[in-house]
Amino acid sequence: xxxxxxxxxxxxxxxxxxxxxxxxxxxxxxxxxxxxxxxxxxxxxxxxxxxxxxxxxxxxxxxxxxxxxxxxxxxxxxxxxxxxxxxxxxxxxxxxxxxxxxxxxxxxxxxxxxxxxxxxxxxxxxxxxxxxxxxxxxxxxxxxxxxxxxxxxxxxxxxxxxxxxxxxxxxxxxxxxxxxxxxxxxxxxxxxxxxxxxxxxxxxxxxxxxxxxxxxxxxxxxxxxxxxxxxxxxxxxxxxxxxxxxxxxxxxxxxxxxxxxxxxxxxxxxxxxxxxxxxxxxxxxxxxxxxxxxxxxxxxxx
Ligand code: EPU
Numbered sequence: 122x123x124x125x126x127x128x129x130x131x132x133x134x135x136x137x138x139x140x141x142x143x144x145x146x147x148x149x150x151x152x153x154x155x156x157x158x159x160x161x162x163x164x165x166x167x168x169x170x171x172x173x174x175x176x177x178x179x180x181x182x183x184x185x186x187x188x189x190x191x192x193x194x195x196x197x198x199x200x201x202x203x204x205x206x207x208x209x210x211x212x213x214x215x216x217x218x219x220x221x222x223x224x225x226x227x228x229x230x231x232x233x234x235x236x237x238x239x240x241x242x243x244x245x246x247x248x249x250x251x252x253x254x255x256x257x258x259x260x261x262x263x264x265x266x267x268x269x270x271x272x273x274x275x276x277x278x279x280x281x282x283x284x285x286x287x288x289x290x291x292x293x294x295x296x297x298x299x300x301x302x303x304x305x306x307x308x309x310x311x312x313x314x315x316x317x318x319x320x321x322x323x324x325x326x327x328x329x330x331x332x333x334x335x336x337x338x339x340x341x342x343x344x345x346x347x348x349x350x351x352x353x354x355x356x357x358x359x360x361x362x363x364x365x366x367x368x369x370x371x372x373x374x375x376x377x378x379x380x381x382x383x384x385x386x387x388x389x390x391x392x393x394x395x396x397x398x399x400x401x402x403x404x405x406x407x408x409x410x411x412x413x414x415x416x417x418x419x420x421x422x423x
């Protein structure tokens with residue numbers, strides 16, 4: 122969607138929004154798949170309600186783009202613009218055992234920043250790509266750590282009220298790869314409370330997780346991490362592997378031969394090829410195991 126030649130572009134500029142026309146989401150997502158649209162960089166949280174109001178008035182659809190690491194975006198000219206949040210550098214600070222972090226900050230960078238200040242508890246999250254906002258929304262987890270465990274407060278924009286609000290950690294439900302946030306809530310900042318631990322000890326934990334990840338996941342290929350959530354008590358990766366589907370592909374969209382729940386883009390995979398592969402694998406698992414796998418990857422359809 123192109124809005125740079127519309128009157129709204131001037132009003133957005135007055136709100137300090139930077140408009141970048143014709144951005145390819147191929148370059149903004151870890152899968153390297155996606156169409157083209159205008160990107161709006163928001164410079165101040167305070168302007169978000171006004172920006173959204175303007176877009177609504179003009180009937181312009183929008184989506185929020187975080188780190189782009191768990192996303193499968195439609196091909197071609199997109200029917201929505203993407204909004205991107207600001208982050209100051211480094212986007213985080215620590216007071217005692219509490220870390221205040223901007224949603225746009227990098228998750229791995231946050232783990233390291235806190236570790237250097239002797240705050241641990243997030244070792245398992247070190248290699249998980251993406252932003253703090255994306256991690257919060259889906260309660261990202263790995264190797265026994267889930268970010269939700271440490272959340273004490275979230276500042277967010279609620280589309281339902283059109284206002285910026287604060288939620289106490291206790292008022293948010295964090296389940297396996299699921300939270301009680303509304304789909305159109307936008308994370309802005311988080312307050313994390315973390316256990317004190319000597320840096321050396323945290324570093325040792327980080328090394329163990331990095332090694333496990335390197336030995337089992339296709340880290341040097343374009344992917345969105347695991348495509349499916351694990352079913353209760355089971356492993357999507359193991360089931361897909363048992364069905365002999367490693368290497369199975371639709372065009373360049375391929376089931377990784379390293380970890381079967383990672384679907385990789387081996388070159389120029391399109392969204393529709395990746396969706397076909399996802400549906401095909403889901404159907405085969407359903408037939409063989411009677412299990413209906415739920416997407417972990419978020420799909421932005423046109
Ligand atoms: N397995 C296979 N073949 C495969 C992949 C896995 O047999 O191709 C077996 C493994 O040998 C193991 C079991 O399945 O016995 C589980 O595998 P793994 O330890 O790799 O964990 P996972 O359940 O597949 C989850 C998360 C990962 C996270 C790891 C480590 C989900 C959907 N995935 O993977 O998170 O990094 O545990 O904690 O919950 C992600 O969410 O994107 C992600 C990568």
